[in-house]
Amino acid sequence: MKTLSPYALGATLYMPATREDILDVVLHKKLPELRSMVVCLEDAVAEIDVETALGNLHKLLLSIDQQGGRTEDGPMLFVRPRDSQMAAVLNDWPLMVHVDGFVLPKLSMSNLRSWELAVTNPDIFLMPTLETREVFNPVAMVELGAALKQNLDSRIIALRIGGNDLLGCLGLRRNPATTLYSTPMGYVIQMLAGVMGSQGFSLTAPVFERLATPHLLMEELDLDIAHGLVGKTAIHPSQISTIQDSLRVSLEDLNCAKLMLNEVAPAVFNHNDTMCEPATHYKWATNILERAKWHGVKQAEPSQTDQSIRLAEAGR
Template sequence: MDKLSPYALGATLYMPATRSDLLDVVFGSKLPELRSLVVCLEDAVAEVDVSTALHNLKVLLEAIAARGGRPAGAPLMFVRPRDSEMAAVLNDWPLMRHVDGFVVPKLTLSNLRAWEQAVTNTDLYLMPTLETPEVFNPNAMVELGQALKASLDQRVIALRVGGNDLMGSLGLRRMPATTLYSTPMSYVIAMLAGVMGSQGFALTAPVFEQLAKPDLLKAELELDIAHGMVGKTAIHPSQISIIQDSLRVSLEDFNSAKLIVSDLAPAVFKHNDVMCEPATHYKWAVKILERARWLGVKQTEIGSVEAPVLLAGAAR
Protein backbone atom coordinates (compact mmCIF):
# COMPACT_ATOMS: atom_id res chain seq x y z
CA MET A 1 0.00 0.00 0.00
CA ASP A 2 1.16 3.54 -0.71
CA LYS A 3 1.96 5.43 2.49
CA LEU A 4 -0.66 8.09 3.20
CA SER A 5 0.81 11.47 4.11
CA PRO A 6 0.21 12.41 7.75
CA TYR A 7 -0.24 16.01 6.58
CA ALA A 8 -3.43 14.91 4.83
CA LEU A 9 -5.05 14.61 8.27
CA GLY A 10 -5.25 18.32 9.13
CA ALA A 11 -7.75 18.77 11.94
CA THR A 12 -9.07 15.35 12.95
CA LEU A 13 -12.60 15.44 14.35
CA TYR A 14 -13.73 12.67 16.69
CA MET A 15 -17.43 11.80 16.53
CA PRO A 16 -19.23 9.12 18.57
CA ALA A 17 -20.48 6.21 16.48
CA THR A 18 -23.92 6.87 17.95
CA ARG A 19 -24.28 10.14 15.98
CA SER A 20 -27.06 10.25 13.40
CA ASP A 21 -25.32 12.77 11.10
CA LEU A 22 -22.18 10.78 10.26
CA LEU A 23 -23.21 10.18 6.66
CA ASP A 24 -23.66 13.93 6.08
CA VAL A 25 -20.13 14.52 7.33
CA VAL A 26 -18.67 11.71 5.24
CA PHE A 27 -20.26 13.09 2.06
CA GLY A 28 -19.41 16.72 2.79
CA SER A 29 -22.89 18.20 3.09
CA LYS A 30 -21.93 18.95 6.68
CA LEU A 31 -18.47 20.30 7.64
CA PRO A 32 -17.18 20.41 4.05
CA GLU A 33 -13.80 21.78 5.23
CA LEU A 34 -13.06 18.69 7.35
CA ARG A 35 -9.97 16.67 6.32
CA SER A 36 -10.23 13.63 8.60
CA LEU A 37 -12.85 11.99 10.79
CA VAL A 38 -12.69 9.35 13.52
CA VAL A 39 -15.87 7.40 14.24
CA CYS A 40 -15.35 6.53 17.89
CA LEU A 41 -16.52 3.36 19.60
CA GLU A 42 -14.27 3.82 22.63
CA ASP A 43 -14.26 6.67 25.17
CA ALA A 44 -16.99 8.65 23.41
CA VAL A 45 -19.48 5.76 23.72
CA ALA A 46 -20.89 4.52 27.04
CA GLU A 47 -20.75 0.79 27.70
CA VAL A 48 -24.55 0.50 27.50
CA ASP A 49 -24.51 2.08 24.03
CA VAL A 50 -21.85 -0.12 22.42
CA SER A 51 -24.25 -2.42 20.57
CA THR A 52 -26.18 0.59 19.27
CA ALA A 53 -22.95 2.24 18.15
CA LEU A 54 -21.78 -0.88 16.29
CA HIS A 55 -25.16 -1.13 14.55
CA ASN A 56 -24.97 2.56 13.62
CA LEU A 57 -21.48 2.06 12.17
CA LYS A 58 -22.73 -0.86 10.06
CA VAL A 59 -25.67 1.21 8.81
CA LEU A 60 -23.27 4.04 7.95
CA LEU A 61 -20.98 1.75 5.95
CA GLU A 62 -23.95 0.18 4.16
CA ALA A 63 -25.16 3.65 3.19
CA ILE A 64 -21.69 4.53 1.87
CA ALA A 65 -21.65 1.30 -0.14
CA ALA A 66 -25.13 2.04 -1.53
CA ARG A 67 -23.80 5.35 -2.88
CA GLY A 68 -20.87 3.67 -4.55
CA GLY A 69 -18.30 4.54 -1.91
CA ARG A 70 -17.01 7.78 -0.45
CA PRO A 71 -16.69 10.63 -2.95
CA ALA A 72 -13.42 12.13 -4.13
CA GLY A 73 -12.32 14.83 -1.73
CA ALA A 74 -14.22 13.30 1.18
CA PRO A 75 -12.52 13.42 4.57
CA LEU A 76 -10.31 10.52 5.51
CA MET A 77 -12.32 8.17 7.69
CA PHE A 78 -11.07 6.07 10.60
CA VAL A 79 -12.76 3.91 13.20
CA ARG A 80 -11.61 3.75 16.82
CA PRO A 81 -12.61 0.39 18.37
CA ARG A 82 -12.77 -0.12 22.11
CA ASP A 83 -10.08 -2.81 22.18
CA SER A 84 -8.26 -5.39 20.06
CA GLU A 85 -11.13 -7.88 20.39
CA MET A 86 -13.57 -5.42 18.80
CA ALA A 87 -10.96 -4.53 16.19
CA ALA A 88 -10.63 -8.19 15.21
CA VAL A 89 -14.36 -8.33 14.50
CA LEU A 90 -14.37 -5.09 12.51
CA ASN A 91 -11.21 -6.16 10.66
CA ASP A 92 -13.21 -8.95 9.00
CA TRP A 93 -16.18 -6.82 7.96
CA PRO A 94 -16.20 -6.55 4.14
CA LEU A 95 -17.74 -3.10 4.58
CA MET A 96 -14.50 -1.85 6.15
CA ARG A 97 -13.24 -1.34 2.58
CA HIS A 98 -14.99 2.04 2.87
CA VAL A 99 -12.78 3.04 5.83
CA ASP A 100 -9.18 4.25 5.69
CA GLY A 101 -8.09 2.61 8.90
CA PHE A 102 -8.19 2.18 12.66
CA VAL A 103 -7.24 4.50 15.48
CA VAL A 104 -5.66 2.13 18.00
CA PRO A 105 -6.46 3.23 21.57
CA LYS A 106 -4.02 2.87 24.47
CA LEU A 107 -1.28 1.07 22.57
CA THR A 108 1.55 -0.35 24.70
CA LEU A 109 4.33 -2.83 24.12
CA SER A 110 2.40 -5.39 26.16
CA ASN A 111 -0.73 -5.27 23.96
CA LEU A 112 0.99 -4.68 20.61
CA ARG A 113 0.94 -8.38 19.72
CA ALA A 114 -2.81 -8.57 20.32
CA TRP A 115 -3.33 -5.62 18.00
CA GLU A 116 -1.06 -7.14 15.34
CA GLN A 117 -3.21 -10.28 15.38
CA ALA A 118 -6.44 -8.28 15.31
CA VAL A 119 -5.75 -5.83 12.46
CA THR A 120 -4.57 -8.18 9.71
CA ASN A 121 -6.34 -6.35 6.86
CA THR A 122 -3.36 -4.68 5.24
CA ASP A 123 -5.62 -2.25 3.35
CA LEU A 124 -6.34 -0.48 6.64
CA TYR A 125 -3.95 2.19 7.91
CA LEU A 126 -3.27 2.56 11.62
CA MET A 127 -2.99 5.51 14.00
CA PRO A 128 -1.90 4.22 17.41
CA THR A 129 -2.68 6.47 20.36
CA LEU A 130 -0.07 7.01 23.08
CA GLU A 131 -2.13 7.62 26.22
CA THR A 132 -1.05 5.24 29.02
CA PRO A 133 1.36 5.80 31.94
CA GLU A 134 4.13 4.02 30.01
CA VAL A 135 4.32 7.06 27.74
CA PHE A 136 6.12 8.99 30.49
CA ASN A 137 9.04 6.52 30.25
CA PRO A 138 11.43 7.33 27.36
CA ASN A 139 12.91 3.82 27.40
CA ALA A 140 9.45 2.30 27.01
CA MET A 141 8.79 4.60 24.06
CA VAL A 142 12.07 3.63 22.40
CA GLU A 143 11.10 -0.03 22.70
CA LEU A 144 7.56 0.58 21.45
CA GLY A 145 8.82 2.56 18.48
CA GLN A 146 11.26 -0.19 17.54
CA ALA A 147 8.55 -2.84 17.84
CA LEU A 148 6.15 -0.81 15.70
CA LYS A 149 8.76 -0.32 12.99
CA ALA A 150 9.48 -4.05 12.99
CA SER A 151 5.84 -5.05 12.50
CA LEU A 152 3.41 -2.34 11.40
CA ASP A 153 5.64 0.50 10.18
CA GLN A 154 4.27 0.85 6.65
CA ARG A 155 0.70 1.00 7.91
CA VAL A 156 1.22 3.65 10.60
CA ILE A 157 0.29 7.12 9.36
CA ALA A 158 0.95 8.91 12.62
CA LEU A 159 1.04 8.41 16.38
CA ARG A 160 -1.67 10.31 18.24
CA VAL A 161 -0.78 11.86 21.60
CA GLY A 162 -3.66 11.35 24.03
CA GLY A 163 -3.29 14.39 26.24
CA ASN A 164 -6.42 13.96 28.34
CA ASP A 165 -5.67 10.37 29.29
CA LEU A 166 -2.05 11.19 30.05
CA MET A 167 -3.03 14.13 32.25
CA GLY A 168 -5.70 11.96 33.87
CA SER A 169 -3.14 9.33 34.78
CA LEU A 170 -1.45 12.05 36.86
CA GLY A 171 -4.73 13.18 38.41
CA LEU A 172 -4.45 16.49 36.56
CA ARG A 173 -6.51 18.60 34.21
CA ARG A 174 -5.19 21.61 32.34
CA MET A 175 -5.91 25.06 33.73
CA PRO A 176 -8.37 26.99 31.54
CA ALA A 177 -6.04 29.96 30.98
CA THR A 178 -2.91 28.07 29.85
CA THR A 179 -1.81 25.86 27.01
CA LEU A 180 -0.98 22.19 27.44
CA TYR A 181 2.67 23.21 27.39
CA SER A 182 2.32 24.70 30.88
CA THR A 183 1.65 21.19 32.22
CA PRO A 184 3.71 17.97 32.42
CA MET A 185 2.62 17.38 28.82
CA SER A 186 5.32 19.84 27.79
CA TYR A 187 7.88 17.20 28.77
CA VAL A 188 5.89 14.37 27.19
CA ILE A 189 5.41 16.03 23.81
CA ALA A 190 9.02 17.18 23.61
CA MET A 191 10.24 13.70 24.57
CA LEU A 192 7.95 11.95 22.07
CA ALA A 193 8.98 14.39 19.34
CA GLY A 194 12.56 13.31 19.93
CA VAL A 195 12.14 9.60 20.65
CA MET A 196 9.43 8.78 18.11
CA GLY A 197 10.29 11.52 15.62
CA SER A 198 13.88 10.30 15.35
CA GLN A 199 12.50 6.85 14.44
CA GLY A 200 10.53 8.38 11.59
CA PHE A 201 7.06 8.56 13.13
CA ALA A 202 4.82 11.59 12.67
CA LEU A 203 2.86 12.75 15.72
CA THR A 204 -0.45 14.57 16.09
CA ALA A 205 -1.21 16.94 18.95
CA PRO A 206 -3.79 16.46 21.72
CA VAL A 207 -7.18 18.11 22.02
CA PHE A 208 -7.73 21.66 23.21
CA GLU A 209 -10.67 21.68 25.62
CA GLN A 210 -11.55 25.38 25.87
CA LEU A 211 -14.09 26.05 23.12
CA ALA A 212 -14.48 29.74 23.97
CA LYS A 213 -10.77 30.60 23.75
CA PRO A 214 -9.70 30.55 20.08
CA ASP A 215 -6.68 32.79 20.74
CA LEU A 216 -5.35 30.34 23.30
CA LEU A 217 -5.91 27.51 20.83
CA LYS A 218 -3.84 29.41 18.27
CA ALA A 219 -1.07 29.90 20.84
CA GLU A 220 -1.08 26.18 21.60
CA LEU A 221 -0.98 25.35 17.88
CA GLU A 222 2.14 27.49 17.48
CA LEU A 223 3.81 25.34 20.14
CA ASP A 224 2.47 22.15 18.56
CA ILE A 225 4.05 23.10 15.25
CA ALA A 226 7.32 24.12 16.94
CA HIS A 227 7.46 20.58 18.37
CA GLY A 228 6.89 19.04 14.94
CA MET A 229 3.26 17.99 15.34
CA VAL A 230 1.66 17.33 11.95
CA GLY A 231 -1.99 17.72 12.94
CA LYS A 232 -4.31 18.18 15.92
CA THR A 233 -7.40 16.49 17.26
CA ALA A 234 -10.54 18.65 17.17
CA ILE A 235 -13.38 18.14 19.62
CA HIS A 236 -15.78 20.65 18.05
CA PRO A 237 -16.42 21.88 14.50
CA SER A 238 -15.55 25.44 15.55
CA GLN A 239 -11.93 24.33 15.97
CA ILE A 240 -11.47 22.90 12.48
CA SER A 241 -10.69 26.08 10.55
CA ILE A 242 -8.45 27.43 13.33
CA ILE A 243 -6.37 24.26 13.35
CA GLN A 244 -6.08 24.02 9.60
CA ASP A 245 -5.27 27.71 9.16
CA SER A 246 -2.50 27.39 11.75
CA LEU A 247 -1.07 24.31 10.03
CA ARG A 248 -0.64 26.18 6.74
CA VAL A 249 2.94 27.08 5.91
CA SER A 250 4.21 30.65 6.05
CA LEU A 251 5.34 32.06 2.73
CA GLU A 252 8.80 32.69 4.18
CA ASP A 253 9.21 29.05 5.26
CA PHE A 254 7.87 27.85 1.92
CA ASN A 255 10.34 29.93 -0.06
CA SER A 256 13.23 28.90 2.21
CA ALA A 257 12.33 25.24 1.82
CA LYS A 258 12.28 25.50 -1.97
CA LEU A 259 15.76 27.05 -1.97
CA ILE A 260 17.14 24.44 0.44
CA VAL A 261 16.00 21.44 -1.63
CA SER A 262 17.18 22.96 -4.91
CA ASP A 263 19.98 21.10 -6.69
CA LEU A 264 21.65 24.49 -7.14
CA ALA A 265 21.67 25.36 -3.44
CA PRO A 266 25.12 26.30 -2.06
CA ALA A 267 26.42 24.57 1.06
CA VAL A 268 25.50 27.58 3.21
CA PHE A 269 23.52 30.65 2.21
CA LYS A 270 21.45 33.49 3.67
CA HIS A 271 17.77 33.96 2.97
CA ASN A 272 15.78 36.75 4.64
CA ASP A 273 18.63 37.26 7.11
CA VAL A 274 18.51 33.60 8.21
CA MET A 275 21.29 31.09 7.62
CA CYS A 276 20.26 28.12 5.50
CA GLU A 277 22.37 24.96 5.41
CA PRO A 278 20.96 22.17 3.20
CA ALA A 279 23.05 19.50 4.93
CA THR A 280 21.17 20.07 8.20
CA HIS A 281 17.93 21.72 7.04
CA TYR A 282 17.03 19.41 4.14
CA LYS A 283 14.69 17.13 6.13
CA TRP A 284 12.91 20.19 7.57
CA ALA A 285 12.50 21.62 4.09
CA VAL A 286 11.02 18.40 2.73
CA LYS A 287 8.48 18.35 5.56
CA ILE A 288 7.59 22.01 4.96
CA LEU A 289 6.93 21.34 1.27
CA GLU A 290 4.85 18.27 2.10
CA ARG A 291 2.83 20.24 4.63
CA ALA A 292 2.32 23.01 2.07
CA ARG A 293 1.18 20.49 -0.52
CA TRP A 294 -1.66 19.26 1.68
CA LEU A 295 -2.51 22.29 3.79
CA GLY A 296 -1.49 25.25 1.66
CA VAL A 297 0.61 28.40 2.08
CA LYS A 298 -0.37 31.57 3.93
CA GLN A 299 -0.36 34.46 1.49
CA THR A 300 -0.02 37.71 3.44
CA GLU A 301 -0.87 41.02 1.82
CA ILE A 302 -0.88 44.47 3.37
CA GLY A 303 -4.32 45.34 4.64
CA SER A 304 -5.72 41.85 4.17
CA VAL A 305 -6.10 38.71 6.20
CA GLU A 306 -4.06 35.60 5.53
CA ALA A 307 -5.59 33.50 2.78
CA PRO A 308 -4.47 29.99 1.92
CA VAL A 309 -2.82 29.28 -1.40
CA LEU A 310 -3.14 25.57 -2.12
CA LEU A 311 -0.50 24.01 -4.31
CA ALA A 312 -0.76 21.74 -7.30
CA GLY A 313 -0.90 18.11 -6.27
CA ALA A 314 -2.86 18.64 -3.07
CA ALA A 315 -5.88 16.39 -2.69
CA ARG A 316 -8.19 19.21 -1.71
Protein backbone atom coordinates (compact mmCIF):
# COMPACT_ATOMS: atom_id res chain seq x y z
CA MET A 1 0.00 0.00 0.00
CA LYS A 2 1.33 3.44 -0.90
CA THR A 3 1.85 6.09 1.74
CA LEU A 4 1.17 9.82 1.65
CA SER A 5 3.01 12.29 3.86
CA PRO A 6 0.80 14.79 5.72
CA TYR A 7 3.56 17.35 5.12
CA ALA A 8 2.97 17.01 1.37
CA LEU A 9 -0.45 18.66 1.75
CA GLY A 10 0.79 22.22 2.18
CA ALA A 11 -2.04 24.63 1.38
CA THR A 12 -5.18 22.62 0.61
CA LEU A 13 -7.57 24.43 -1.71
CA TYR A 14 -11.26 23.53 -1.66
CA MET A 15 -13.14 23.81 -4.95
CA PRO A 16 -16.91 23.26 -5.32
CA ALA A 17 -17.62 20.29 -7.58
CA THR A 18 -19.80 22.61 -9.69
CA ARG A 19 -16.79 24.55 -11.03
CA GLU A 20 -15.80 24.08 -14.65
CA ASP A 21 -12.06 24.73 -14.31
CA ILE A 22 -11.15 21.90 -11.92
CA LEU A 23 -9.44 19.82 -14.61
CA ASP A 24 -6.95 22.61 -15.37
CA VAL A 25 -5.96 22.71 -11.69
CA VAL A 26 -5.68 18.92 -11.45
CA LEU A 27 -3.48 18.78 -14.56
CA HIS A 28 -1.24 21.58 -13.27
CA LYS A 29 -2.25 24.06 -15.96
CA LYS A 30 -3.55 26.47 -13.31
CA LEU A 31 -2.11 27.18 -9.85
CA PRO A 32 1.15 25.30 -10.46
CA GLU A 33 2.29 25.87 -6.86
CA LEU A 34 -0.71 24.03 -5.38
CA ARG A 35 0.13 20.82 -3.48
CA SER A 36 -3.33 19.48 -2.61
CA MET A 37 -6.96 20.16 -3.47
CA VAL A 38 -10.41 19.00 -2.44
CA VAL A 39 -13.37 18.74 -4.81
CA CYS A 40 -16.24 19.52 -2.47
CA LEU A 41 -19.73 18.02 -2.69
CA GLU A 42 -20.76 19.10 0.81
CA ASP A 43 -21.08 22.63 2.22
CA ALA A 44 -19.83 24.32 -0.96
CA VAL A 45 -22.68 22.81 -3.03
CA ALA A 46 -26.35 23.75 -2.58
CA GLU A 47 -28.87 20.92 -2.26
CA ILE A 48 -30.43 21.72 -5.62
CA ASP A 49 -27.01 21.44 -7.31
CA VAL A 50 -25.93 18.07 -5.91
CA GLU A 51 -26.80 16.02 -9.01
CA THR A 52 -25.08 18.55 -11.24
CA ALA A 53 -22.01 18.44 -8.99
CA LEU A 54 -21.89 14.63 -9.08
CA GLY A 55 -22.14 14.69 -12.85
CA ASN A 56 -19.34 17.24 -13.02
CA LEU A 57 -17.14 15.08 -10.77
CA HIS A 58 -17.73 12.06 -13.00
CA LYS A 59 -16.89 14.15 -16.06
CA LEU A 60 -13.71 15.37 -14.34
CA LEU A 61 -12.52 11.87 -13.50
CA LEU A 62 -13.38 10.61 -16.98
CA SER A 63 -11.34 13.43 -18.51
CA ILE A 64 -8.40 12.55 -16.26
CA ASP A 65 -8.73 8.92 -17.32
CA GLN A 66 -8.82 9.83 -21.01
CA GLN A 67 -5.62 11.84 -20.58
CA GLY A 68 -3.86 8.83 -19.10
CA GLY A 69 -4.17 9.88 -15.47
CA ARG A 70 -2.91 12.78 -13.42
CA THR A 71 0.50 14.31 -13.88
CA GLU A 72 3.18 13.42 -11.33
CA ASP A 73 3.83 17.07 -10.50
CA GLY A 74 0.16 17.93 -10.02
CA PRO A 75 -1.63 18.39 -6.68
CA MET A 76 -2.96 15.54 -4.59
CA LEU A 77 -6.66 15.15 -5.30
CA PHE A 78 -9.33 14.52 -2.67
CA VAL A 79 -13.12 14.42 -2.81
CA ARG A 80 -15.38 15.53 0.03
CA PRO A 81 -18.64 13.55 -0.16
CA ARG A 82 -21.78 15.07 1.27
CA ASP A 83 -22.32 12.19 3.68
CA SER A 84 -21.50 8.50 4.15
CA GLN A 85 -24.32 7.46 1.80
CA MET A 86 -22.76 9.45 -1.04
CA ALA A 87 -19.32 8.13 -0.08
CA ALA A 88 -20.60 4.55 -0.44
CA VAL A 89 -21.62 5.30 -4.03
CA LEU A 90 -18.35 7.04 -4.91
CA ASN A 91 -16.37 4.27 -3.23
CA ASP A 92 -17.49 1.88 -5.98
CA TRP A 93 -16.73 4.14 -8.95
CA PRO A 94 -13.86 2.58 -10.94
CA LEU A 95 -12.73 6.12 -11.80
CA MET A 96 -11.86 6.70 -8.13
CA VAL A 97 -8.48 5.22 -9.06
CA HIS A 98 -7.57 8.81 -10.01
CA VAL A 99 -8.39 10.18 -6.53
CA ASP A 100 -6.06 10.04 -3.54
CA GLY A 101 -8.76 10.01 -0.91
CA PHE A 102 -11.89 11.36 0.76
CA VAL A 103 -12.33 14.19 3.22
CA LEU A 104 -14.92 12.96 5.72
CA PRO A 105 -17.10 15.85 6.92
CA LYS A 106 -18.42 16.14 10.46
CA LEU A 107 -16.92 12.89 11.71
CA SER A 108 -17.95 11.79 15.20
CA MET A 109 -18.39 8.57 17.16
CA SER A 110 -22.06 8.57 16.19
CA ASN A 111 -21.34 8.24 12.46
CA LEU A 112 -17.89 6.63 12.44
CA ARG A 113 -19.26 3.15 11.77
CA SER A 114 -21.29 4.45 8.82
CA TRP A 115 -18.14 5.92 7.28
CA GLU A 116 -16.19 2.71 7.88
CA LEU A 117 -18.86 0.71 6.04
CA ALA A 118 -19.08 3.26 3.23
CA VAL A 119 -15.40 3.65 2.36
CA THR A 120 -14.14 0.10 1.95
CA ASN A 121 -11.76 0.69 -0.96
CA PRO A 122 -8.33 0.28 0.69
CA ASP A 123 -6.70 2.58 -1.88
CA ILE A 124 -8.78 5.57 -0.77
CA PHE A 125 -6.98 7.55 1.93
CA LEU A 126 -8.96 9.51 4.49
CA MET A 127 -8.88 12.96 6.04
CA PRO A 128 -11.63 13.13 8.69
CA THR A 129 -12.80 16.62 9.62
CA LEU A 130 -13.36 17.47 13.27
CA GLU A 131 -16.15 20.04 13.22
CA THR A 132 -19.01 18.96 15.51
CA ARG A 133 -19.85 20.00 19.07
CA GLU A 134 -18.23 16.82 20.44
CA VAL A 135 -14.86 18.28 19.47
CA PHE A 136 -15.02 20.63 22.47
CA ASN A 137 -14.96 17.61 24.78
CA PRO A 138 -11.45 16.20 25.28
CA VAL A 139 -12.83 12.91 26.62
CA ALA A 140 -14.84 12.45 23.43
CA MET A 141 -11.73 13.18 21.39
CA VAL A 142 -9.71 10.58 23.28
CA GLU A 143 -12.46 8.06 22.50
CA LEU A 144 -12.66 9.07 18.84
CA GLY A 145 -8.90 8.94 18.42
CA ALA A 146 -8.75 5.43 19.86
CA ALA A 147 -11.56 4.29 17.54
CA LEU A 148 -9.81 5.75 14.51
CA LYS A 149 -6.56 4.07 15.46
CA GLN A 150 -8.30 0.73 15.76
CA ASN A 151 -9.76 0.43 12.26
CA LEU A 152 -8.61 3.27 9.99
CA ASP A 153 -5.17 4.30 11.26
CA SER A 154 -3.13 3.24 8.20
CA ARG A 155 -5.44 5.14 5.83
CA ILE A 156 -5.62 8.46 7.68
CA ILE A 157 -3.26 11.12 6.35
CA ALA A 158 -4.33 13.87 8.74
CA LEU A 159 -7.26 15.13 10.77
CA ARG A 160 -8.67 18.44 9.57
CA ILE A 161 -9.88 21.04 12.08
CA GLY A 162 -13.10 22.66 10.85
CA GLY A 163 -12.82 26.11 12.37
CA ASN A 164 -15.93 27.75 10.93
CA ASP A 165 -18.24 24.88 11.84
CA LEU A 166 -16.81 24.77 15.35
CA LEU A 167 -17.30 28.52 15.78
CA GLY A 168 -20.80 28.01 14.42
CA CYS A 169 -21.49 25.56 17.25
CA LEU A 170 -20.92 28.52 19.59
CA GLY A 171 -22.90 31.02 17.52
CA LEU A 172 -19.68 32.84 16.67
CA ARG A 173 -17.88 34.03 13.56
CA ARG A 174 -14.18 34.79 13.16
CA ASN A 175 -13.19 38.16 14.64
CA PRO A 176 -11.66 40.15 11.76
CA ALA A 177 -9.09 41.76 14.07
CA THR A 178 -7.58 38.66 15.69
CA THR A 179 -6.36 35.16 14.91
CA LEU A 180 -8.40 32.08 15.85
CA TYR A 181 -6.10 31.62 18.82
CA SER A 182 -7.73 34.64 20.53
CA THR A 183 -11.15 32.93 20.37
CA PRO A 184 -12.49 29.71 21.93
CA MET A 185 -10.81 27.96 18.98
CA GLY A 186 -7.51 28.63 20.70
CA TYR A 187 -8.49 26.12 23.38
CA VAL A 188 -9.77 23.64 20.78
CA ILE A 189 -6.62 23.71 18.66
CA GLN A 190 -4.36 23.37 21.69
CA MET A 191 -6.46 20.50 23.06
CA LEU A 192 -6.58 18.65 19.74
CA ALA A 193 -2.85 19.13 19.23
CA GLY A 194 -2.32 17.41 22.56
CA VAL A 195 -5.06 14.76 22.53
CA MET A 196 -4.87 13.73 18.88
CA GLY A 197 -1.20 14.56 18.40
CA SER A 198 -0.20 12.32 21.29
CA GLN A 199 -2.08 9.46 19.61
CA GLY A 200 0.04 9.90 16.51
CA PHE A 201 -2.32 11.88 14.28
CA SER A 202 -1.24 14.85 12.18
CA LEU A 203 -3.62 17.82 12.11
CA THR A 204 -4.22 20.58 9.60
CA ALA A 205 -5.25 24.12 10.47
CA PRO A 206 -8.59 25.82 9.82
CA VAL A 207 -9.19 28.17 6.95
CA PHE A 208 -8.41 31.88 7.23
CA GLU A 209 -11.27 33.56 5.37
CA ARG A 210 -10.33 37.24 5.78
CA LEU A 211 -8.53 38.12 2.55
CA ALA A 212 -8.05 41.78 3.49
CA THR A 213 -5.72 41.03 6.43
CA PRO A 214 -2.79 38.96 5.13
CA HIS A 215 -0.67 40.05 8.11
CA LEU A 216 -3.10 38.22 10.40
CA LEU A 217 -2.86 35.14 8.19
CA MET A 218 0.90 35.14 8.66
CA GLU A 219 0.51 35.61 12.43
CA GLU A 220 -1.95 32.72 12.57
CA LEU A 221 0.35 30.51 10.49
CA ASP A 222 3.17 31.05 12.98
CA LEU A 223 0.82 29.86 15.74
CA ASP A 224 -0.38 26.91 13.63
CA ILE A 225 3.18 25.73 13.17
CA ALA A 226 4.01 26.32 16.84
CA HIS A 227 1.17 23.91 17.67
CA GLY A 228 2.54 21.27 15.31
CA LEU A 229 -0.10 21.62 12.58
CA VAL A 230 1.15 20.33 9.24
CA GLY A 231 -0.87 22.31 6.68
CA LYS A 232 -3.73 24.77 6.30
CA THR A 233 -6.90 25.01 4.28
CA ALA A 234 -6.77 27.80 1.70
CA ILE A 235 -9.93 29.77 0.92
CA HIS A 236 -8.40 31.53 -2.10
CA PRO A 237 -5.47 30.94 -4.48
CA SER A 238 -3.79 34.11 -3.23
CA GLN A 239 -3.13 32.34 0.10
CA ILE A 240 -1.31 29.33 -1.33
CA SER A 241 2.21 30.74 -1.50
CA THR A 242 1.91 32.44 1.92
CA ILE A 243 0.86 29.18 3.58
CA GLN A 244 3.54 27.09 1.90
CA ASP A 245 6.30 29.63 2.47
CA SER A 246 5.42 29.62 6.18
CA LEU A 247 5.87 25.84 6.24
CA ARG A 248 9.51 26.16 5.22
CA VAL A 249 11.91 25.36 8.04
CA SER A 250 14.63 27.64 9.34
CA LEU A 251 18.26 26.72 8.79
CA GLU A 252 18.70 26.79 12.54
CA ASP A 253 15.97 24.14 13.06
CA LEU A 254 17.22 22.06 10.13
CA ASN A 255 20.78 21.98 11.42
CA CYS A 256 19.64 21.26 14.96
CA ALA A 257 17.48 18.38 13.73
CA LYS A 258 20.36 16.91 11.75
CA LEU A 259 22.64 17.07 14.77
CA MET A 260 20.05 15.33 16.94
CA LEU A 261 19.55 12.53 14.42
CA ASN A 262 23.26 11.96 13.96
CA GLU A 263 24.07 8.45 15.17
CA VAL A 264 27.03 9.75 17.19
CA ALA A 265 25.10 12.58 18.86
CA PRO A 266 25.66 12.87 22.63
CA ALA A 267 22.73 12.04 24.93
CA VAL A 268 22.53 15.75 25.83
CA PHE A 269 24.37 18.62 24.19
CA ASN A 270 24.33 22.40 23.82
CA HIS A 271 23.53 23.85 20.42
CA ASN A 272 23.40 27.64 20.08
CA ASP A 273 22.73 28.05 23.82
CA THR A 274 19.86 25.56 23.78
CA MET A 275 19.82 22.15 25.45
CA CYS A 276 19.29 19.35 22.94
CA GLU A 277 18.25 15.87 24.04
CA PRO A 278 17.85 13.48 21.06
CA ALA A 279 15.89 10.90 23.10
CA THR A 280 13.07 13.38 23.76
CA HIS A 281 13.42 15.55 20.65
CA TYR A 282 13.67 12.70 18.14
CA LYS A 283 10.13 13.06 16.81
CA TRP A 284 10.49 16.84 16.49
CA ALA A 285 13.72 16.34 14.53
CA THR A 286 12.21 13.81 12.13
CA ASN A 287 9.23 16.12 11.57
CA ILE A 288 11.55 19.02 10.77
CA LEU A 289 13.37 16.95 8.14
CA GLU A 290 10.06 15.84 6.65
CA ARG A 291 8.82 19.43 6.47
CA ALA A 292 12.08 20.49 4.83
CA LYS A 293 11.74 17.68 2.31
CA TRP A 294 8.40 19.00 1.09
CA HIS A 295 8.69 22.75 1.68
CA GLY A 296 12.38 23.55 1.72
CA VAL A 297 14.32 25.97 3.91
CA LYS A 298 13.60 29.61 4.66
CA GLN A 299 15.96 32.20 3.24
CA ALA A 300 18.42 33.18 5.96
CA GLU A 301 18.70 36.80 7.05
CA PRO A 302 21.87 38.47 5.65
CA SER A 303 23.32 38.81 9.16
CA GLN A 304 22.85 35.08 9.72
CA THR A 305 24.32 33.85 6.45
CA ASP A 306 27.85 33.08 7.63
CA GLN A 307 26.65 31.35 10.79
CA SER A 308 24.01 29.36 8.85
CA ILE A 309 26.55 28.12 6.36
CA ARG A 310 28.86 27.06 9.18
CA LEU A 311 26.02 25.25 10.97
CA ALA A 312 24.89 23.58 7.78
CA GLU A 313 28.37 22.18 7.29
CA ALA A 314 28.47 21.00 10.89
CA GLY A 315 25.19 19.16 10.45
CA ARG A 316 26.30 17.11 7.48
